[in-house]
Amino acid sequence: MDLTAMEFRELITMRENIRHKVDLLEVCWSCQKVSECRQWLVNGSVPVWLCDECVEEVAYRMTDETGIPLSLTASGK
Ligand SMILES: [Zn+2]
Known part of the structure; x- marks a missing residue:
C-alpha cells in the first residue's frame, strides 16, 4: 500500500489523537465506568x-x- 505524504501525516495525527484519548481513560471512582x-x-x-x-x-x-x-x-494534570 502506497501512502501519499498527506495520508501518512493523517495517520500519524490519528495515532496521536488515539494515544491522547487513551491517556484520559480512567475508571471513575464513583460510577466505576471507564471513561474520560x-x-x-x-x-x-x-x-x-x-x-x-x-x-x-x-x-x-x-x-x-x-x-x-x-x-x-x-x-493540574
Ligand atoms: Zn462517573
Missing part, C-alpha cells in the same frame, strides 16, 4: 478520578455524609 475522567483533589489533598457526570453528585453526597464541607478542585 479528570483527576480531582478532595479538599486540596486527596486525588480521586471522576467522570464529568459524577463530579457534582460526589461532592454533594460526600458533604452530606460527612457533614464537612467538601471541595473538589481540578488537579
Whole structure:
C-alpha cells in the first residue's frame, strides 16, 4: 500500500489523537465506568478520578455524609 505524504501525516495525527484519548481513560471512582475522567483533589489533598457526570453528585453526597464541607478542585494534570 502506497501512502501519499498527506495520508501518512493523517495517520500519524490519528495515532496521536488515539494515544491522547487513551491517556484520559480512567475508571471513575464513583460510577466505576471507564471513561474520560479528570483527576480531582478532595479538599486540596486527596486525588480521586471522576467522570464529568459524577463530579457534582460526589461532592454533594460526600458533604452530606460527612457533614464537612467538601471541595473538589481540578488537579493540574
Ligand atoms: Zn462517573
